[in-house]
Amino acid sequence: MSPAAPSSFQLLPGADDSPVILHVPHSARDIPGDVRAGIVLEDEALEQELDHITDAHTARIAAEAAGLCVATPWRFVNRLSRLVVDPERFPDEREEMLAVGMGAVYTRTTHQGALRPEGFDPEPLIERYFRPYARAMTEAVADRLAATGRAVIIDVHSYPTARLPYELHGEGPRPPVCLGTDSFHTPPELLTAARKAFAQCGETGLDSPFGGTYVPLEYYGSEPRVSALMVEIRRDTYMTEPGGPAGPGLHRLATALAELVGAVPR
8 A cells, every 4th residue: 555545534433333434535625746736727726626526514514423423433534635536436437427537537627627637647546545545445344344244334425506517417406415325225214214314404305416325346236234325415505605614504414414323223
């Protein structure tokens, strides 16, 4: 593993008997200097791009929720911007977001301008950051399976009120809370619990404008003891867009997330 890799993510321990992992992949803005050198945007334009692409304050939502839970969930938090690597993309041709230059290593911006130079080789970043992250998340899930007999991954994201040009499926509803599901890994009882928990935050929708869940590839589609749900929060419900401060809605969302975690049997 690269010496830089361990500091690029953090596993925050929870209760020994909790199967829940709150996964926060897109909350950070940090970009190492050598990675910044490979981005063609000027500093001001890069800050604007970070405003649009970062799921601002989602690590804080997860942290506050964890503090409200009787049995503290585990938290796996990406400490680097998704402009370094996006740990939730496929690292190869399976990734549909390659069509808009936003695979595991982005080459285009949210508004489809150039982010990295033509012909940029993503492999060094994938080796340095993506693979260690994937291994560590796989190990975190394996640890919950060994300790509790199952693992429940709750992905904590946010999305902009207005559709951005990079969105492939942004023409549908944009509810206050979008729940992303997987036909294999999202059991009906987890979805029901999420709908109930987030009812206090307004309407909930399914898989629009973003769908699916994150499950480490070692378990994806094959291990029914791994459950997963993506929680996508519309940003105007808790912050000033784009990239501004959080508001009072953050506590309400953290309380709802804590209720969801509490509804998962131990």
